[in-house]
Amino acid sequence: xxxxxxxxxxLIMVAVGALIATVLMGLSVLIGKRTRSKVxxxxxxxxxxxxxxxxxxVPVKYYMVAILFIIFDIEVVFLYPWAVIYDSLGMFGFLxxxxxVAILITGYFYILGKGALKxx
Amino acid sequence: MLDFLFGQLVATHATFDxxxxxxxxxQALAEDPWLAAGYALLGLAGVGxxxxxxxxxxxxxxxxxxxxxxxxxxxMRVGWHGMLQSVADAIKLLLKEDIxxxxxxxxxxxxxxxFSIIATTxxxxxIPMSPSLQVVDLNIGVIFISAVSSFxxxxxxxxxxSSNNKWSLLGAMRAGAQFISYEISVTLSLLVVTLFAGSLQxxxxxxxxxxxxxxxxxxxxxxxxxxxxxIASTAELNRPPFDLPEAESELTGGFHTEYSGLRFxxxxxxxxxxxxxxxxxxxxxxxGGWMPFHIGGLxxxxxxxxxxxxxLWFAGKTTFIIFLIMWVxxxxxxxxxxxxxxxxxxxxxxxxxxxxxxxxxxxxxxxYFFPW
Numbered sequence: 275x276x277x278x279x280x281x282x283x284x285l286i287m288v289a290v291g292a293l294i295a296t297v298l299m300g301l302s303v304l305i306g307k308r309t310r311s312k313v314x315x316x317x318x319x320x321x322x323x324x325x326x327x328x329x330x331x332v333p334v335k336y337y338m339v340a341i342l343f344i345i346f347d348i349e350v351v352f353l354y355p356w357a358v359i360y361d362s363l364g365m366f367g368f369l370x371x372x373x374x375v376a377i378l379i380t381g382y383f384y385i386l387g388k389g390a391l392k393x394x
Numbered sequence: 395m396l397d398f399l400f401g402q403l404v405a406t407h408a409t410f411d412x413x414x415x416x417x418x419x420x421q422a423l424a425e426d427p428w429l430a431a432g433y434a435l436l437g438l439a440g441v442g443x444x445x446x447x448x449x450x451x452x453x454x455x456x457x458x459x460x461x462x463x464x465x466x467x468x469x470m471r472v473g474w475h476g477m478l479q480s481v482a483d484a485i486k487l488l489l490k491e492d493i494x495x496x497x498x499x500x501x502x503x504x505x506x507x508x509f510s511i512i513a514t515t516x517x518x519x520x521i522p523m524s525p526s527l528q529v530v531d532l533n534i535g536v537i538f539i540s541a542v543s544s545f546x547x548x549x550x551x552x553x554x555x556s557s558n559n560k561w562s563l564l565g566a567m568r569a570g571a572q573f574i575s576y577e578i579s580v581t582l583s584l585l586v587v588t589l590f591a592g593s594l595q596x597x598x599x600x601x602x603x604x605x606x607x608x609x610x611x612x613x614x615x616x617x618x619x620x621x622x623x624x625i626a627s628t629a630e631l632n633r634p635p636f637d638l639p640e641a642e643s644e645l646t647g648g649f650h651t652e653y654s655g656l657r658f659x660x661x662x663x664x665x666x667x668x669x670x671x672x673x674x675x676x677x678x679x680x681x682g683g684w685m686p687f688h689i690g691g692l693x694x695x696x697x698x699x700x701x702x703x704x705x706l707w708f709a710g711k712t713t714f715i716i717f718l719i720m721w722v723x724x725x726x727x728x729x730x731x732x733x734x735x736x737x738x739x740x741x742x743x744x745x746x747x748x749x750x751x752x753x754x755x756x757x758x759x760x761x762y763f764f765p766w
Contacts, residue, residue: 393732
């Protein structure tokens, strides 16, 4: 059974998961008591009045990690179909993988040399 | 006696027929719609009930394990040995005030925990707990689970961003960077088992371990992949020693600082269920899932092992790995952010690639055990 229907239970499960979460949260809103005050609704900064906003730039290192992740993870995902039919590919598949990973490793040493993986 | 145990006196190599709940539903649909509805309802209610019960049980177990590691007793008051502590906690969380801070982005703030829960539920329905206890069996199972579990971090990022709190934002950024870094290592170690089994379908991967589990059949390669998977998935779960996104000594609560009551508990629940999913995945891929302990060719021995039901094997292995993850939590101190990144990018990633190369060599030379 490798038709589209097999994904139907997953769709249903998404709906059920959302339903459970929403119902429980609605219940807690109904049951829970509510008292509002200006100080309580402030962002929590350990008892000090919050200074400034949070909408300011974050360090570029996080962006670098995201870029590197896309490169490496996409390459690894490309290897999945290869792994499934590896047995029937034989030696050819092995050598092809070597070339593929060699190119990837070259890139890895390049980013290592450029210092993209230095965190501080 | 030895002859009886290891000889080939009786050839009782039990074969397991995998029938998932969705299969049963489709088959019953033609003849008896009510039966089909019953199966579908059983699947849905089963997953829903399992989700909440397992979450509560795991929280209780975690507290008990933590307590005994520190020579304490842990929860003792509610019920026998504190068994009902989690139930009491759930009721308390339900009765708590539901706070949305004034500055928070309301819509995203409300969606974030739901997102985490949905991602967790989807991972859960693919786990093969026994030949007849699996809700859906996709042919791309391994990729699907790793794809769906990545949705969870989206919930964390949304939570941190929408709270409009500096602690939350820092925690969320760390969570994002940490998750995507360690995702590469997880994918690489899953790839090793895919290579051995030649399939992405979870039930087929389990069936491929009929002559032995991949952790010892793939000798050193399987072992290395298993440990890389365990380390990387602990990091993905944001559990200590990799709990930087919620490092309470520096970020108060991390990404869930602004969350309270049930919304907070959703993140908590998702974290614990994700721990179960990671452990179950490790058990399925490396320790044979529900497959009993088999050694290729020793039919009598295998037959004896088959006497223990598959569901019990699965439960035992998964419990063991969950305990391992908890053990790690209470043994090692938390890493610094730069140490965390160095561990992944300069150690686990090269190790993963070398291991993949070794696995490819092993498969092509048929050097793993029982390559028939």
